[in-house]
Amino acid sequence: MAAHERKKEEKSRTKWLLLFLLLLLLIASISITIWALFFRRVPTLAPDYAPRQEEPYAEDMGDDSDEKLTQVEGGGAVSLTYTTEVHIVLSEERATLYFANPSKSNQDMVLQILVQDVVIAQSGTILPGKQIEKLDLLEDAAAKLQPGGYNGEFVVLYYQPDTHEKTIVNTEIPVNITVES
Secondary structure, three states, X not given: OHHHHHHHXXXXXXXXXXXXXXXXXXXXXHHHHHHHHHHOOOOOOOOOEOOOOEOOOOEEOOOOOOOXXXXXXXXOOOOOEEOOXXXXXXOOOEEEEEEEEOOOOOOEEEXXXXXXXXXXXXXXXXXOOEEEEEEEEOOOHHHHOOOEEEXXXXXXXXXXXXXXXXXXXXXXXXXXXEEEO
């Protein structure tokens, strides 16, 4: 009888051990799912080709010089003019800033505004000789922001003006972002 009861007890322990292992596996799966959905950083995507649409808020800078920066064959040369202050009004879903692609540049540009690695605004193509002073926030970006101050960045993407292909180099510029309701 004792051997029979030991086998029964051993089976019972094995069942509890399997149940415990399955419970640990379930907890691990739920934890990974929660991390993937809520805590994983989403990479910032940059278009491979410049948007065909020019930035609607782009205005002439008034620096109508025909003089371009010198560049090596197959390369590019750019000049930037900007301020590091960005002001966002959530109720208008718009960012106020200053960014310019002077006429002497020989690359088209696209400007992204990032807060905590999330793109909240992106321009259309900014041609040489154009400047922007405002950008609309991307859809749902206002819902992700709260009034206050943020450390953000401009990400400047460069594109060949003839092929509209993205160049290898990007520029990241730290900016101070003030958000109001």
